[in-house]
Amino acid sequence: MPIKNLYKIISSEKTESGVFVKIHIDKDNPIFKGHFPENPIMPGVCMLQIIKEITEQAIGRKLRMRQANNVKFLSLINPEVNPNLTLDIAITEEGDEVKVKNISSFENTVALKMGAIYKII
Secondary structure, three states: OOOOOOEEEEEEEEOOOEEEEEEEEOOOOOHHHHOOOOOOOOOHHHHHHHHHHHHHHHHOOOEEEEEEEEEEEOOOOOOOOOOEEEEEEEEEEEOOEEEEEEEEEEOOEEEEEEEEEEEEO
16 A cells, blocks of 8 residues: 655656656655654665555556565665665566566665566456
């Protein structure tokens, strides 16, 4: 389920392999009061949800994650320090499944790499 007002899309462009999106994280979102006060960190599950939502928008279909693999959180995302993220999402549709490979970064720092398989619902 989408987390209300967690992020907004700054720009989005279709690429040969999928979509390249820039987003802005709202540092004042209530999720950061619990994760963590005085040192807000983007929860990993929220990043996975954002990737799913952006993929759904790109293909115009609803998805349910079936499998996540090679999920690597490489850097903490602090929305007070680095609120702008770039998501490079490669999307491959195969029958009733969608395969995604994502690299999420801020400035010159890779924060997340992951692959996933979604079922079209």
